[in-house]
Amino acid sequence: MRFGQNTLQATLTVCVTLVIGFVATGFASSAYHRKRDALGVQHYQAGLALEHRGQLEPALEEYRQALIFSPDKTEYRLSLATALLEANRLEEAQTHLEELLQENPTSGPINLLLGRLAVRQRKLQQALEFYQRGVYEYWPESQLWRRRDARWELANLLSESGDRGGFIGELMQLYTNLPAGHIPDRLRVGFLLLNNGATSEASRIFQDLSKIAPQNAQVQRGMGQIRFSNGEYVSARHDFQRALRIDPNDRESSELLTLTNDVIDLDPALPYITSAEQTRRSRNLLGRVVKSLEACSPLPEASQRVADAAKLVSSTNRDTDAAFAMQQAAAELWSHRNKFCAKSVPLDRALDTVFARIGHE
Amino acid sequence: MSSERTAAGHEQSLNETTARLPPGSRFRIPLSELKFWQGAFGHLGLSEAQRFLLLALLIGMFSGLLVVLFHITIDLTSWMSLGALAGRFHLVRLLSPAVGAILAVLVVRKVFPRAKGSGVNQTKIAIYSSDGYVASSTIFGKFLACAISIGSGNSLGPEDPSLQMGAGVASWLGRLFRLPRNSMRLIAPVGAAAGIAAAFNTPITAVLFVMEEVLADWSATAVGSILLAAVSAVVTMRAFLGNQPLFQVPEFELANPNELFIYAGIGIVGGVLSALFIGLIERVKKRLSGLPHWRHYVLPIAAGFLTGVVGLWFPEVMGAGYDAVNSALHGQFVWQVLIYLAFAKLIVTVFAFTAETPGGMFAPALFIGGMVGGGLGGLAHRFWPLGAAPAEAYLLVGMGTFFAGVFRAPITSIFMVFELSASYVIILPVMISNTTSYLLSRRLHPLPFFTMLAQLEGVNLPSAEEKRNFQPLRVEDAMRLGPAPPGVVATARLYRDEPLDAALRVLSKSHLIEVISRLEPDEVLGTLTLADVHRAYGLDPDAGERVRSRS
Numbered sequence: 001m002r003f004g005q006n007t008l009q010a011t012l013t014v015c016v017t018l019v020i021g022f023v024a025t026g027f028a029s030s031a032y033h034r035k036r037d038a039l040g041v042q043h044y045q046a047g048l049a050l051e052h053r054g055q056l057e058p059a060l061e062e063y064r065q066a067l068i069f070s071p072d073k074t075e076y077r078l079s080l081a082t083a084l085l086e087a088n089r090l091e092e093a094q095t096h097l098e099e100l101l102q103e104n105p106t107s108g109p110i111n112l113l114l115g116r117l118a119v120r121q122r123k124l125q126q127a128l129e130f131y132q133r134g135v136y137e138y139w140p141e142s143q144l145w146r147r148r149d150a151r152w153e154l155a156n157l158l159s160e161s162g163d164r165g166g167f168i169g170e171l172m173q174l175y176t177n178l179p180a181g182h183i184p185d186r187l188r189v190g191f192l193l194l195n196n197g198a199t200s201e202a203s204r205i206f207q208d209l210s211k212i213a214p215q216n217a218q219v220q221r222g223m224g225q226i227r228f229s230n231g232e233y234v235s236a237r238h239d240f241q242r243a244l245r246i247d248p249n250d251r252e253s254s255e256l257l258t259l260t261n262d263v264i265d266l267d268p269a270l271p272y273i274t275s276a277e278q279t280r281r282s283r284n285l286l287g288r289v290v291k292s293l294e295a296c297s298p299l300p301e302a303s304q305r306v307a308d309a310a311k312l313v314s315s316t317n318r319d320t321d322a323a324f325a326m327q328q329a330a331a332e333l334w335s336h337r338n339k340f341c342a343k344s345v346p347l348d349r350a351l352d353t354v355f356a357r358i359g360h361e
Numbered sequence: 362m363s364s365e366r367t368a369a370g371h372e373q374s375l376n377e378t379t380a381r382l383p384p385g386s387r388f389r390i391p392l393s394e395l396k397f398w399q400g401a402f403g404h405l406g407l408s409e410a411q412r413f414l415l416l417a418l419l420i421g422m423f424s425g426l427l428v429v430l431f432h433i434t435i436d437l438t439s440w441m442s443l444g445a446l447a448g449r450f451h452l453v454r455l456l457s458p459a460v461g462a463i464l465a466v467l468v469v470r471k472v473f474p475r476a477k478g479s480g481v482n483q484t485k486i487a488i489y490s491s492d493g494y495v496a497s498s499t500i501f502g503k504f505l506a507c508a509i510s511i512g513s514g515n516s517l518g519p520e521d522p523s524l525q526m527g528a529g530v531a532s533w534l535g536r537l538f539r540l541p542r543n544s545m546r547l548i549a550p551v552g553a554a555a556g557i558a559a560a561f562n563t564p565i566t567a568v569l570f571v572m573e574e575v576l577a578d579w580s581a582t583a584v585g586s587i588l589l590a591a592v593s594a595v596v597t598m599r600a601f602l603g604n605q606p607l608f609q610v611p612e613f614e615l616a617n618p619n620e621l622f623i624y625a626g627i628g629i630v631g632g633v634l635s636a637l638f639i640g641l642i643e644r645v646k647k648r649l650s651g652l653p654h655w656r657h658y659v660l661p662i663a664a665g666f667l668t669g670v671v672g673l674w675f676p677e678v679m680g681a682g683y684d685a686v687n688s689a690l691h692g693q694f695v696w697q698v699l700i701y702l703a704f705a706k707l708i709v710t711v712f713a714f715t716a717e718t719p720g721g722m723f724a725p726a727l728f729i730g731g732m733v734g735g736g737l738g739g740l741a742h743r744f745w746p747l748g749a750a751p752a753e754a755y756l757l758v759g760m761g762t763f764f765a766g767v768f769r770a771p772i773t774s775i776f777m778v779f780e781l782s783a784s785y786v787i788i789l790p791v792m793i794s795n796t797t798s799y800l801l802s803r804r805l806h807p808l809p810f811f812t813m814l815a816q817l818e819g820v821n822l823p824s825a826e827e828k829r830n831f832q833p834l835r836v837e838d839a840m841r842l843g844p845a846p847p848g849v850v851a852t853a854r855l856y857r858d859e860p861l862d863a864a865l866r867v868l869s870k871s872h873l874i875e876v877i878s879r880l881e882p883d884e885v886l887g888t889l890t891l892a893d894v895h896r897a898y899g900l901d902p903d904a905g906e907r908v909r910s911r912s
Contacts, residue, residue: 013537014537022426025429029433029601071687091692092691098611
């Protein structure tokens with residue numbers, strides 16, 4: 001009986017102590033975790049501030065401290081990896097990023113950083129894979145704008161790697177996913193396509209833009225550039241003039257207008273011009289080629305041809321044959337100029353455009 | 362009456378014989394002999410074994426709670442002494458370990474004198490010489506002193522104190538339920554396993570360590586309870602501190618089969634270094650023991666100050682050092698730094714430990730081994746012509762290597778790394794490296810770490826190492842070949858491969874045992890008497906007879 005009573009007391013003591021123990025430990029651990037998290041946040045914020053001020057080394061230390069307090073925080077580890085990448089400590093950054101990827105293989109931000117890392121390590125193929133995953137994997141709602149960055153970087157990488165098709169495709173994807181009101185990025189896509197010869201894709205974009213933002217000088221300039229590259233110089237001239245009316249300080253539109261006017265003044269092969277006008281333009285063309293050759297002191301064997309051409313320019317013959325002869329002479333001299341003077345004399349864009357067009361036709 | 366006397370004579374003879382048996386063997390008490398806790402839960406119809414398991418569950422929960430609080434206290438102390446404040450003021454970092462050390466020593470020397478010494482050895486002493494009794498004051502003393510000491514930056518670890526605190530909790534519960542002596546002896550290792558499991562967050566390792574080092578016995582009766590206590594302690598601990606493992610281990614890879622040579626090399630270095638480490642501690646401890654009484658107060662201050670000075674350049678060596686190991690596992694140190702850290706930690710740990718600053722040795726051993734392994738691995742990664750994995754992989758293996766060499770617990774060390782890494786690929790390198798280190802360290806310094814400490818304190822405790830060297834006698838080693846002499850009837854039978862201890866038990870009730878074959882149970886291979894057993898043990902064969910005739 002006595003034994004039984006003692007055991008009952010002991011059981012009660014154990015139960016009460018256990019309950020008290022659990023409650024007390026619960027309070028203590030909860031306070032501990034709060035303190036731990038707070039210290040983690042404190043170090044993380046300090047790291048962000050230091051990184052913002054460009055003090056990478058102390059920022060790295062703060063991020064590491066933050067991770068000691070909250071080792072599970074992907075955000076902290078990601079910031080540490082980003083800072084390590086900035087500090088060019090690629091191996092350390094790689095270790096952190098690979099771990100993060102292991103935990104979260106579908107994370108866009110992690111794949112993007114791994115892409116950047118691979119670019120730094122000159123692993124182009126790997127970089128492309130990571131960037132592609134970075135673009136197409138999951139991004140948190142608050143960071144969706146960064147997916148665009150990933151796409152921009154991927155497009156640039158594709159361009160650098162010579163994958164023109166991929167580059168254009170990525171730019172078109174980027175354009176499709178841009179918010180409606182985001183004109184600057186749309187313009188950037190349009191001009192990039194234009195500069196990379198994707199005129200039809202660029203044309204679609206600028207046509208869209210001219211509906212959304214007709215009073216934007218850059219949109220008009222873009223339209224002008226497309227028309228210019230299509231050989232529609234007169235329409236292009238109108239677009240550049242429109243752009244200048246909207247923004248008189250737009251230097252590029254002004255330069256392009258001058259170029260377009262020059263091309264119109266020089267191109268004898270444009271349609272719907274009279275034979276007299278064709279002869280006049282042929283003369284202008286030859287005259288300008290001769291001028292450009294004079295600047296580069298041509299070889300002795302070309303001197304005679306230059307002199308002959310100069311005579312041809314000053315002749316008053318206005319028939320079609322004369323125009324054709326002048327065009328032919330201009331083309332020969334231009335090819336000679338490209339051969340011997342390309343390095344010493346800056347390119348005359350108007351002449352280059354005209355001869356490219358004549359050669360193409 | 363006469364038969365009673367004869368039985369008493371047998372019992373006495375048995376006691377005399379078992380007293381001369383190798384250490385450890387007399388503590389094998391079958392669970393069926395446990396008679397405790399008769400009242401509690403009796404009405405639930407629980408068997409003795411079930412009650413013991415229930416008690417193990419409770420021990421695990423209490424130990425888990427205690428370890429959680431211990432962990433929190435260490436961290437809070439560390440944040441206060443080495444946190445943001447120490448980051449700004451180097452003087453705080455410099456002096457914190459010394460101040461912590463003297464406070465901890467005062468706690469142990471003046472308030473809780475029972476909390477002195479190595480947790481593993483104190484637990485073994487409790488099991489082997491005081492029937493599993495661990496005073497409750499030991500729990501408080503260990504908790505407070507070690508939290509101050511480790512939290513303030515002294516280079517020691519929390520696992521060894523946790524082990525003793527677990528044993529203390531078990532002992533307290535045992536006393537509360539008025540367990541008999543034999544049960545008390547069984548329950549202390551259960552608590553020890555719970556304590557170390559919660560501290561390491563590795564239940565398998567904890568169970569193996571207790572079986573290998575504390576009990577020095579693989580055939581321990583309480584293995585089920587030890588397992589249950591370890592699991593319940595880890596579950597309790599994780600409920601409060603989360604599922605974070607002790608180390609954030611990156612994925613392990615064996616880049617090339619040739620790497621196994623590097624792992625063997627790490628095993629060799631680990632073995633030599635661990636033998637040197639034990640030897641160094643032994644020598645320093647012997648030297649310091651000659652100093653007057655003031656050494657108990659001055660030496661911890663000096664060791665703490667040294668830790669502070671080293672900590673100015675290598676703050677990673679302060680405290681248990683798990684954060685630094687984690688950083689190293691994430692490739693944050695180049696191999697040269699890993700080697701520096703290993704040696705810096707080795708020096709400060711030897712000083713802190715020999716100065717008797719409260720705290721354990723597991724964490725520093727893991728740190729040193731890890732850094733050495735990582736350093737050598739980093740070196741190999743750079744210069745090994747056949748290609749090698751990054752340093753982090755070697756770091757993990759290095760931890761087990763040094764552990765195996767110092768504590769001579771090879772099985773525990775292998776499973777520890779396996780459990781920490783959760784990688785199957787790691788098993789082969791770990792086995793090669795740890796076994797090499799274990800064998801080499803054993804050869805260079807025959808005494809294991811805890812045995813060496815016990816011997817310095819003048820205590821002789823059983824160890825797994827002794828067990829490994831000891832070949833237990835079997836029935837066939839003592840039996841006389843052939844059938845029983847005519848006229849003598851054997852009343853008991855044993856198989857030839859059974860331990861001689863079993864024969865002793867049977868001989869307390871029977872004068873003659875027939876030894877039979879397992880394959881042919883009817884075939885009698887030989888006979889066995891008490892005199893034969895005495896002869897096999899190298900004792901006077903007539904001793905039993907004399908005792909019997911006296912009684």
